Every structure is written in C-alpha cells, then in structure tokens.
Amino acid sequence: MNPSIRLIMVLYAAFLIWGTGNTGQAEETPNSLSAAEQRGGWKLLFDGRTTNGWRNYRAEKVSDGWTIKDGALERVSKGAGDIVTTDEFQNFELSLEYRISKGGNSGIMFHVTEEGAQPWHSGPEVQVQDNVDGRDPQKAGWLYQLYKPVKPAWATQFENQVGFKGSDMDDATRPAGEWNQVYLRISPRQCEVAVNGVSYFYFNKGDAEWDKRVAASKFAAFPQFGKAKKGHICLQDHGDPVAYRNIKLRILSEDGGVADPVDGQLPLKGVVAFPDLKWQGFEGHDENGRITTLRPMALTHAGDGSNRNFVATQRGAVYVFPNDPQAKQATLFLNIRDRVHDWKLDNEEGLLGLAMHPDYKNNGQFFVYYSSEAEPRTSIVSRFNVSADDPNRADPNSEQVVMKIPQPFSNHNGGSIAFGKDGYLYVALGDGGGRNDPLGHGQNLKTWMGSLLRIDVDHRDGDKNYAIPADNPFIQREGAQPEIFAYGFRNVWRLTVDRKTGELWAADVGQDFWEEVNLVKSGGNYGWSIREASYPFSNSS
Numbered sequence: 001m002n003p004s005i006r007l008i009m010v011l012y013a014a015f016l017i018w019g020t021g022n023t024g025q026a027e028e029t030p031n032s033l034s035a036a037e038q039r040g041g042w043k044l045l046f047d048g049r050t051t052n053g054w055r056n057y058r059a060e061k062v063s064d065g066w067t068i069k070d071g072a073l074e075r076v077s078k079g080a081g082d083i084v085t086t087d088e089f090q091n092f093e094l095s096l097e098y099r100i101s102k103g104g105n106s107g108i109m110f111h112v113t114e115e116g117a118q119p120w121h122s123g124p125e126v127q128v129q130d131n132v133d134g135r136d137p138q139k140a141g142w143l144y145q146l147y148k149p150v151k152p153a154w155a156t157q158f159e160n161q162v163g164f165k166g167s168d169m170d171d172a173t174r175p176a177g178e179w180n181q182v183y184l185r186i187s188p189r190q191c192e193v194a195v196n197g198v199s200y201f202y203f204n205k206g207d208a209e210w211d212k213r214v215a216a217s218k219f220a221a222f223p224q225f226g227k228a229k230k231g232h233i234c235l236q237d238h239g240d241p242v243a244y245r246n247i248k249l250r251i252l253s254e255d256g257g258v259a260d261p262v263d264g265q266l267p268l269k270g271v272v273a274f275p276d277l278k279w280q281g282f283e284g285h286d287e288n289g290r291i292t293t294l295r296p297m298a299l300t301h302a303g304d305g306s307n308r309n310f311v312a313t314q315r316g317a318v319y320v321f322p323n324d325p326q327a328k329q330a331t332l333f334l335n336i337r338d339r340v341h342d343w344k345l346d347n348e349e350g351l352l353g354l355a356m357h358p359d360y361k362n363n364g365q366f367f368v369y370y371s372s373e374a375e376p377r378t379s380i381v382s383r384f385n386v387s388a389d390d391p392n393r394a395d396p397n398s399e400q401v402v403m404k405i406p407q408p409f410s411n412h413n414g415g416s417i418a419f420g421k422d423g424y425l426y427v428a429l430g431d432g433g434g435r436n437d438p439l440g441h442g443q444n445l446k447t448w449m450g451s452l453l454r455i456d457v458d459h460r461d462g463d464k465n466y467a468i469p470a471d472n473p474f475i476q477r478e479g480a481q482p483e484i485f486a487y488g489f490r491n492v493w494r495l496t497v498d499r500k501t502g503e504l505w506a507a508d509v510g511q512d513f514w515e516e517v518n519l520v521k522s523g524g525n526y527g528w529s530i531r532e533a534s535y536p537f538s539n540s541s
Contacts, residue, residue, distance in 0.1 A: 096181070097181050116224060411491075
C-alpha cells in the first residue's frame with residue numbers, strides 16, 4: 001500500500017468470527033458516518049431520507065422519477081433524468097454504493113458543468129452496468145472510453161516469477177440486484193477508480209495521456225469535455241432502474257492532500273534509543289559504494305535477566321547488544337546469510353522472524369523464520385542453540401528444521417513468530433501471494449496459507465518436529481490443517497503478545513485501502529479475501 005495516496009485506517013479487533021463458518025458481519029447503518037470518517041473529513045451527500053443537496057441537471061429540483069426507498073435513492077420511472085449535486089467539487093474522494101437492475105446501465109460523472117445539453121458533454125463518467133447482461137462494451141468501473149482496469153506491474157512481476165497466469169483485467173463487480181461499492185479520487189497528484197475494494201486504474205486528468213485518450217474517444221466532439229477543474233457530481237438516468245446509497249465525499253486540499261485526522265496528542269517524544277550503536281560487519285555500503293540497508297525485522301530479549309537485546313535482520317543475521325543507551329557495538333550473534341534468500345531479489349523474502357524460547361535461560365533455544373536459498377519458495381522455521389562457550393554467539397551448526405512451508409509466490413510470506421503465554425509458538429503466514437488472493441487461500445482451512453499457526457515445539461507428533469496442541473480450534477474439523485489457530489489473513493507482517501494479559505495481536509497488511517490491527521482469538525476468521533478489514537472485498541461470497 002502507498003499511505004501517501006490511500007485512505008489508511010487502523011481497525012481495532014477488525015473482524016472476528018468465532019469459528020462458526022459464518023463469514024458475515026453486521027453492516028454499518030446505511031447513509032451514516034463512523035466516528036473515524038467524521039474525524040477524517042467525510043461528509044454525506046445523501047441522508048437516506050430526502051433529496052436535499054440534489055437536483056435534476058439544468059433544473060431546480062429532483063423529478064418524481066427518482067424516489068427514496070429503504071434508504072436508497074432510486075431511479076424508478078421513465079423520464080427521471082440525470083441528477084446532480086447542488087454543490088460543485090474540485091479535488092475530492094467519493095465513495096458510494098450502487099445496485100443495478102438486470103441488464104441495466106447508469107453512470108457516475110464528475111466535474112460536470114451545465115453548458116452542454118447533456119452532463120456527459122462535460123463530465124467524465126465512471127460506468128455503472130450489469131456486466132453480465134448489459135449491452136454496453138464499456139464495463140462497470142471503467143472510465144467511459146478512456147480507462148479500464150490495468151494489472152499492476154508488481155502483480156505481473158510476482159506471477160512471472162512462478163509461471164502463474166492470472167486475469168489481465170479485473171472484474172470485481174457483483175451480480176445485478178446486489179450492492180457494489182465505487183471509490184473515486186480526483187486529485188492533482190493522481191486520480192483513481194476502485195470497485196468493491198479492488199483498485200482498477202490510475203490516471204491524471206488533463207495530462208498528455210489524458211488528452212490523447214480523449215482525442216480518440218467520442219468525447220473529442222465536445223470541446224468542454226473534461227476541461228473543468230471543478231463541477232457537479234452526476235448520477236445518470238440511462239433508462240434502467242438503478243439505486244444509490246452511502247454517498248460520501250471528502251474534500252481534498254488544492255495539492256490533493258488529506259487533512260490530519262488526529263484529534264489528540266500523547267505527551268511523548270521520540271528519541272534515538274541507541275545513537276552510538278555500530279553493527280558488526282555492516283558498513284552501510286557495498287563494494288561499489290552504493291548504500292545498503294540493515295533491514296531489522298525483529299527486536300526482542302531473551303528473558304534471561306541478562307538485559308540484552310536481540311535484533312534479526314532481513315539479510316540473514318541476528319545481532320545482540322546491551323540494553324543500554326550508551327551501547328556502542330552490536331555483535332553478530334547468528335549468521336545464516338548463506339541459507340537465507342536475498343531479500344533484494346524479491347523484497348518480501350529473507351529472515352523475517354525471531355522468537356526466544358520462554359525457557360531460554362535454561363535451554364538456550366531460539367527460533368527463526370526465513371526464506372530458503374536452497375529451496376526456492378520455501379519458508380523454514382528452525383530451532384537454534386546458543387553456543388556452549390559464548391553467550392553472545394549462537395551455534396550455526398545447531399539448526400533443527402521445525403517445519404517447512406511451501407510458498408506459491410515470493411510475496412505475502414508473513415514471517416513473524418512469537419511465543420504465547422501458553423508456551424506455544426505462533427507462526428504468522430500470508431495468503432501465499434499474488435494479488436486478490438488468486439488461489440483462494442484466505443478462507444481455505446485446507447491450507448496453512450492465510451493463517452496463524454500454533455504449534456508445540458517442546459514435543460513431537462509422529463514424524464513432525466513439533467506437536468499439535470490438543471485445544472487447537474480446528475483439530476477436529478475434517479480436512480482442516482490442525483496447526484491453524486486463526487485464519488482469513490492477507491499477510492501478517494507483525495505479531496506480538498501482550499506481556500501482561502497474554503492477548504495476541506496481529507498486524508495484517510491490506511491490499512489497496514485498509515490495514516488491520518487484529519486482536520486474535522482462537523478459531524477467529526479475519527475476513528480475507530471476502531473482506532478487507534470490515535468491508536466487503538471484490539465479488540467473493
């Protein structure tokens with residue numbers, strides 16, 4: 001995700017389902033704003049009860065062909081006409097839901113002015129259509145005759161690495177009669193259209209590429225098309241029944257920025273914790289003088305009373321140093337760079353997790369999660385021991401592989417590991433990678449992907465180098481992987497245990513719009529890829 005251009009929200013206990021198999025969640029009240037949306041500057045353009053703020057194009061009021069039913073603004077009869085907002089908007093984010101009839105067609109226009117006979121003579125249109133039975137070759141979510149969904153380059157890159165061929169063009173719409181959500185951002189930085197949480201395309205209104213596409217479209221005949229920098233939002237009457245609700249808008253600044261929604265300030269000040277710390281063997285540049293990065297992934301302690309910090313880096317090294325602001329040197333504790341796949345090649349691989357055994361003081365055991373160099377697309381959870389003669393050096397030859405995890409793609413490997421207060425090791429995984437969960441792992445209990453695993457590393461079951469805790473939630477579920485503790489994750493990047501309560505917290509990386517911070521419960525379903533955070537995603541059901 002790109003936080004500079006995305007609506008980023010942190011959700012507390014975002015989506016909990018208690019192992020019932022039910023993937024629904026009570027929807028928020030239609031045509032309302034959450035506290036977070038209000039703080040973020042969102043406003044309702046439709047209150048669910050009246051047509052206040054709307055009128056027909058080049059008219060003073062809304063015709064009788066539009067009515068309000070069950071909190072939705074519906075086009076119900078012939079001659080209803082296109083309707084526009086009474087206000088004009090320049091830079092903004094718009095979010096709304098539509099429900100189109102079978103074979104139906106409508107549209108959402110922006111920067112509409114009223115010089116022309118029709119709103120589409122000036123305002124670009126996001127198509128609304130039943131993609132199954134609709135007659136128009138321009139599909140729902142496309143910017144009419146100008147832009148259509150484009151697969152991001154990063155998605156193609158990850159597919160090419162493993163020879164996977166996914167869809168080249170998204171269709172995230174749900175069938176006629178169901179609600180679909182459209183997000184539109186108009187900004188001088190970059191414009192975007194997304195449908196049901198799936199980003200379709202980006203564009204820059206008025207740039208050379210835009211002008212080229214307009215010139216090749218039917219809109220070239222209308223000199224005012226797409227020229228206005230400010231205008232009305234329009235809902236089109238194309239002769240078919242259609243309904244709209246949850247119409248929300250947030251005004252952006254002239255440079256396209258969002259006002260800071262923070263309404264409080266903690267009495268804290270950040271300072272450099274270890275300002276003089278040097279890392280053994282790390283110079284910060286390569287032999288060609290190019291800057292290199294340390295890439296620390298985990299910071300922890302051993303709980304052995306030694307007051308030392310341990311830092312795992314994505315490069316394949318673990319360091320140790322005194323927990324003292326005056327510390328000068330971080331010593332190389334473990335070096336397995338020769339076994340760890342170079343993170344620079346695929347970005348999300350490498351040494352990703354470190355956890356010290358709860359009884360480290362007595363047994364000297366710790367665990368790492370890394371991407372294997374010898375076995376491509378394989379993540380390994382291994383046990384190591386501290387050396388017998390030096391507490392600040394691990395024995396690299398003591399490795400015992402606890403589990404190997406096949407990875408379909410090089411992204412979404414998860415990798416954070418932690419011991420719970422119950423003494424079991426929790427292993428956070430991603431959905432296996434790609435875009436839009438292409439293999440459907442998020443809701444599939446038959447695979448480890450998209451799950452948080454819970455294993456007993458102090459005992460063994462059969463040929464496994466670990467045991468399955470007897471109270472794991474899906475141990476009796478036919479076909480389910482018994483290691484699974486919770487599921488429905490896209491890519492758990494950070495995992496932590498509350499040292500006082502034992503509560504388990506997981507930070508799950510979203511795809512396009514939402515990040516999650518989840519309070520994880522046994523058997524919990526956290527929604528992906530039916531939902532991103534608490535919002536429906538794509539056309540999954």
